[in-house]
Amino acid sequence: MPTPTYTPLATVTLASSASSVTLSNIPASYRDLILIHNGALTNTDNIVWRANGDTGSNYSIVQALATSGGASSNSSASRTSGLAGSSYTQQSANITQWLDYSATDKHKTSLGRANSPTSEVGMSASRWANTAAINSLTLLGAFASGNTFSLYGVIA
Amino acid sequence: MKLIESKTLGTAQASIEFTSIPQDGTDLVVFCSLRTNVNAIAATLSFNTGGTYTRRRLQGDGSSVISDTASVDLVVNASTGTTTNTFSNTQIYIPNYTGSTAKSYSSDSVTENNSTEAYQTLIAGRWSETAAITSLKITVANTLDAGSIISLYKITKGSDGIVTTSP
Secondary structure, eight states: OOOOOSEEEEEEEOOOEEEEEEOOOOOSOOOOOEEEEEBSSSOOOEEEETTTOOOSOOOEEEEEEEETTTEEEEEEEEEEEEEEEEESOOOOOEEEEEEEESSSHHHHHEEEEETTTTTEEEEEEEEEESSSSSOOOOEEEEETTTTTTEEEEEEE | OOEEEEOOSSOOOEEEEEEEEOSSSSSSEEEEEBBBBBOOOOOEEEESSSOEEEEEEEOSSSOOOEEOOSOOOOEOOOOSSSSSTOEEEEEEOOTTSSSOOEEEEEEEEOOOOOOSSOEEEEEEEOOOOSSOOOEEEEEEEEEOTTTOOEEEEOOOOOOOOSSSEOO
């Protein structure tokens, strides 16, 4: 029998604009988490994530992206959040996967795919310098009404 | 994630199409393993009929990288310039495919080649139509070789009753 995957854990559809969405009480019973964000933003700021409410400078990122300005790559450390998509005021599809999120012996990493048609496409890796299991995720961005967030668990 | 249908080409064809896609899922995922009989690596994705497509592409070829507004959605292994018996790999993700807004999608694609030149292509795509996606087609310039495979899956959103959300 195939191993179940993409088990639905939570879905949020915004009834009005919001600057953050928090998913709490995430069970530790999966190997990976996958978040699908779909929708438009009200400005061009990146979508970012924080784990377990940690607002400290404990995150680092590296990304490669393509915009109208060309292809580029950059990195930054001691950030207060990881990347969960660089979106624009157009319908976008952003995918972020947290690997081995419930382990307690390793820093947590995520892989991200940012998709804003015509404006930006990118891939990113983020690290949260903390060995705690992730039990909540907060997404920050200028989310418009109608934005959807779907969280799935993947069993190893 | 549940398999809707998988197609393996027994003979060469110019395209592979899925029709009558069930409307009880939230997202669609497409996995492709493709090779074509001409020296053209480009393939396109299309839904239903009509509409316009806009894309942003990040592509590397083993020695350089570009950013542009592409007219293609994925790369496939070509008959010349790539190692015999190798096929490309692609994953396409389409969220909210039954929704009533324009459809955005993500495509990650690579060609396989035992040489310096191989392509890695990321696409952010948008289809302008607001209709639900009921059919999906992958098309190449000439024909896809026998042995090419495309599999279509659906993912259904929901809640486990444990995770809480705010707002």
